[in-house]
Amino acid sequence: xxKLQKADYIKMYSFMLKIRRFEERAAQLYGMGKIGGFCHLxxxxxxxxxxxxxxxxxxxxxxxxxxxxxxxIARGLDPKRIxxxxxxxxxGYSAGKGGSMHMFSKENNFYGGHGIVxxxxxxxxxxxxxxxxxxxxxICRTYIGDGAMNNGQVFEAFNLAAxxxxxxxxxxxxxxxxxxxxxxxxxxxxxxxxxxEAFGIPGEKVDGMNVFSVIEAADKxxxxxxEGNGPYIIEVQTYRYRGHSMSxxxxxxxxxxLDNYKQTDPIEIVKAEILKKxxxxxxxIEKINKDTLEEIKNAAEFATNxxxxxxxxxxxxxxx
Amino acid sequence: MSTEILMPALSPTMTxxxxxxxxxxxxxxxxxxxxxxxxxxxxxxxxVEAVDEGIVLDLLFEEGEANIPVNKAIAIIGDPNEKVEAKxxxxxxxxxxxxxxxxxxxxxxxxxxxxxxxxxxxxxxxDRNLSSEEITMRQALRDTMAEEMRKDNKVFILGEEVxxxxxxxxxxxxLLQEFGKERVLDTPISEHGFTGLAVGAAFKGLRPILExxxxxxxxxxxxxxxxxxxxxxYMSGGQINCPIVFRGxxxxxxxxxxxxxxxxxxxxxxxxxxxxxxxxxxxxxxGLLRSAISDPNPVIFLxxxxxxxxxxxxxxxxxxxxxxxxxxxxxxxxxxTIVTYSIxxxxxxxxxxxxxxxxxxxxxxIDLQTLRPLDTETILNSxxxxxxxxxxEESWPFGSVGSExxxxxxxxxxxxxxxxxxxxxSADVPMPYALSLxxxxxxxxxxxxxxxxxxxxxx
Numbered sequence: 001x002x003k004l005q006k007a008d009y010i011k012m013y014s015f016m017l018k019i020r021r022f023e024e025r026a027a028q029l030y031g032m033g034k035i036g037g038f039c040h041l042x043x044x045x046x047x048x049x050x051x052x053x054x055x056x057x058x059x060x061x062x063x064x065x066x067x068x069x070x071x072x073i074a075r076g077l078d079p080k081r082i083x084x085x086x087x088x089x090x091x092g093y094s095a096g097k098g099g100s101m102h103m104f105s106k107e108n109n110f111y112g113g114h115g116i117v118x119x120x121x122x123x124x125x126x127x128x129x130x131x132x133x134x135x136x137x138x139i140c141r142t143y144i145g146d147g148a149m150n151n152g153q154v155f156e157a158f159n160l161a162a163x164x165x166x167x168x169x170x171x172x173x174x175x176x177x178x179x180x181x182x183x184x185x186x187x188x189x190x191x192x193x194x195x196x197e198a199f200g201i202p203g204e205k206v207d208g209m210n211v212f213s214v215i216e217a218a219d220k221x222x223x224x225x226x227e228g229n230g231p232y233i234i235e236v237q238t239y240r241y242r243g244h245s246m247s248x249x250x251x252x253x254x255x256x257x258l259d260n261y262k263q264t265d266p267i268e269i270v271k272a273e274i275l276k277k278x279x280x281x282x283x284x285i286e287k288i289n290k291d292t293l294e295e296i297k298n299a300a301e302f303a304t305n306x307x308x309x310x311x312x313x314x315x316x317x318x319x320x
Numbered sequence: 321m322s323t324e325i326l327m328p329a330l331s332p333t334m335t336x337x338x339x340x341x342x343x344x345x346x347x348x349x350x351x352x353x354x355x356x357x358x359x360x361x362x363x364x365x366x367x368v369e370a371v372d373e374g375i376v377l378d379l380l381f382e383e384g385e386a387n388i389p390v391n392k393a394i395a396i397i398g399d400p401n402e403k404v405e406a407k408x409x410x411x412x413x414x415x416x417x418x419x420x421x422x423x424x425x426x427x428x429x430x431x432x433x434x435x436x437x438x439x440x441x442x443x444x445x446x447d448r449n450l451s452s453e454e455i456t457m458r459q460a461l462r463d464t465m466a467e468e469m470r471k472d473n474k475v476f477i478l479g480e481e482v483x484x485x486x487x488x489x490x491x492x493x494x495l496l497q498e499f500g501k502e503r504v505l506d507t508p509i510s511e512h513g514f515t516g517l518a519v520g521a522a523f524k525g526l527r528p529i530l531e532x533x534x535x536x537x538x539x540x541x542x543x544x545x546x547x548x549x550x551x552x553x554y555m556s557g558g559q560i561n562c563p564i565v566f567r568g569x570x571x572x573x574x575x576x577x578x579x580x581x582x583x584x585x586x587x588x589x590x591x592x593x594x595x596x597x598x599x600x601x602x603x604x605x606x607g608l609l610r611s612a613i614s615d616p617n618p619v620i621f622l623x624x625x626x627x628x629x630x631x632x633x634x635x636x637x638x639x640x641x642x643x644x645x646x647x648x649x650x651x652x653x654x655x656x657t658i659v660t661y662s663i664x665x666x667x668x669x670x671x672x673x674x675x676x677x678x679x680x681x682x683x684x685x686i687d688l689q690t691l692r693p694l695d696t697e698t699i700l701n702s703x704x705x706x707x708x709x710x711x712x713e714e715s716w717p718f719g720s721v722g723s724e725x726x727x728x729x730x731x732x733x734x735x736x737x738x739x740x741x742x743x744x745x746s747a748d749v750p751m752p753y754a755l756s757l758x759x760x761x762x763x764x765x766x767x768x769x770x771x772x773x774x775x776x777x778x779x
Binding site for chain 2: 092096102103105111119123125126129131153159320
């Protein structure tokens with residue numbers, strides 16, 4: 001496994017915390033009517049993307065689902081511009097034309113942000129195809145929600161990736177619910193990571209509340225893919241604390257279930273580890289907390305003051 | 321009793337074949353199921369089996385003879401003691417002469433030839449680089465892909481049967497041999513998956529040419545075409561474009577019925593972010609496909625199976641292109657305008673000849689070439705000159721390309737119109753299988769003539 005430095009612990013804690021504070025603020029802005037449409041929060045799932053990102057090369061590519069804010073923050077993208085996209089302003093990553101679900105940053109090899117369940121899976125497979133076609137040693141990380149694992153195109157993509165030995169790492173973020181339908185009411189066979197077996201794609205299940213477990217699995221899987229062995233599947237067991245989207249009161253699950261998961265809060269796990277290993281003091285952590293809160297407050301400020309896109313922008317970017 | 325072995329139709333659109341090899345000789349005894357010959361069609365070389373039994377009495381063609389029409393007798397088998405007249409005339413032609421044939425067989429031949437008139441238009445003849453040799457539409461498409469693949473390593477082709485099979489309609493023939501399996505990829509029958517894969521590759525900077533065996537199968541993949549390929553440039557605020565060509569045969573072939581005969585021109589033309597092209601000749605197929613492959617946007621390139629065998633001169637300059645968004649005035653005229661595209665250009669040209677001969681009407685024909693963006697200027701200028709318009713297309717009538725043209729013309733040239741615009745489309749029903757009904761379904765030359773008479777107030 002990748003040897004973690006002291007700075008890595010601080011980095012993980014900071015990014016996970018930043019995602020949480022960002023999402024809380026997004027929820028507040030949504031409630032104030034500053035953010036419209038659909039808005040899917042990542043709270044509870046922070047360890048997944050942060051863990052995976054500890055193992056990658058900056059020239060690797062990524063595609064994900066519409067639950068994408070946390071993915072962008074973890075990638076090091078500017079929270080101000082992410083929030084400005086959520087508020088539909090011209091400084092947003094998609095200039096206000098994409099919104100929460102459709103954000104991209106080509107220069108950071110971040111290929112969205114896809115609003116259609118499952119559609120990002122063949123797309124990520126195609127990006128991996130390009131890495132191979134160009135003779136690059138990079139891989140494409142393709143995130144999949146548990147809901148998409150019952151979608152036909154996902155299996156078509158698995159078949160193609162295995163057939164052509166494409167450098168794609170599939171990461172199933174199993175947060176237990178596809179909108180309001182629990183996995184056991186949607187999937188025949190609960191081991192989603194085994195769904196590549198028929199194609200000869202290896203897979204494993206990982207505790208997604210614990211960032212250290214995620215790193216270990218991602219490191220091993222990433223090496224396998226990068227060495228030209230073809231695709232690999234990691235199923236990360238995680239949990240979203242909030243509803244599917246802002247309009248979901250999450251009546252389909254119990255408070256006890258939620259409280260139970262909160263006992264293993266991913267951010268608290270890292271914090272405890274930092275204190276135990278004496279990587280930072282309580283005061284230093286408190287400072288990170290304060291700075292993060294401040295940064296996100298500024299992002300919200302920026303995003304609500306950025307201008308709306310000009311009317312003339314309606315007709316741009318339809319064709320290149 | 322002797323039996324004639326006829327040149328078989330080995331595909332729905334085959335009209336003739338080449339006898340590449342005899343596997344039997346005179347005097348052989350053949351049983352049903354024995355292989356008797358190798359026939360080369362426009363798509364492949366295939367072995368033909370005997371269905372009747374007897375002794376081979378005569379072989380009517382030499383090995384290597386080409387362009388033998390479907391249903392022509394190629395051999396005679398039977399009882400060796402029976403006296404046989406070697407008939408070189410196909411029984412179908414004989415029967416037509418003797419008036420014994422059923423009308424729908426006659427229709428079948430007519431349908432397959434698709435009323436093709438391949439006289440080059442005046443503009444093409446002005447092209448100083450025009451080849452003296454005529455090539456088929458399928459060769460024109462293949463040559464253009466090969467030329468672009470030689471120029472740019474990022475161009476690759478994928479689809480069902482494009483590589484080892486050499487193309488379901490032979491459009492990709494030879495590409496695997498020249499460019500190898502890294503750039504010419506056979507896919508599984510998995511349109512949704514491989515379309516999404518190609519879109520992802522285009523996002524990442526490659527320039528895929530994706531062949532749909534027919535556009536009917538693009539419905540399996542339409543989410544990726546519209547939600548991913550067409551919209552991502554906009555959704556990403558201009559960051560991520562999708563330089564991809566989706567190509568393949570569109571519309572009716574011959575008797576392949578409802579699920580394999582759909583015309584998608586108006587479906588795709590409705591979508592901002594897509595460009596839609598429908599070539600009608602080898603000449604414009606070359607020029608337009610080159611523009612499509614070079615374009616940084618997703619392009620829907622609607623070919624037509626019946627036109628694949630259409631021959632014509634081309635411009636062989638490897639940089640020759642026809643701009644997207646520009647219609648071609650195929651024939652100038654002053655009395656009425658026909659706006660059409662793809663295979664209906666051929667029927668429109670035939671209608672124009674008859675309108676001149678029978679009604680002294682001088683028809684202007686506009687071949688749209690590109691459906692989106694639409695060349696409204698050329699259409700409006702023509703209507704302002706002729707004052708009468710009919711649109712002719714194979715798609716269903718509701719919300720068709722002709723519907724949009726009618727709207728534009730009534731809005732922008734209302735005062736120039738001397739009669740209402742009339743649309744000629746296919747019937748508003750699923751495509752039937754029966755030959756007689758298929759003919760009724762598709763727009764025919766008579767339908768165009770009737771529409772032209774109507775806008776000209778001729779009884």
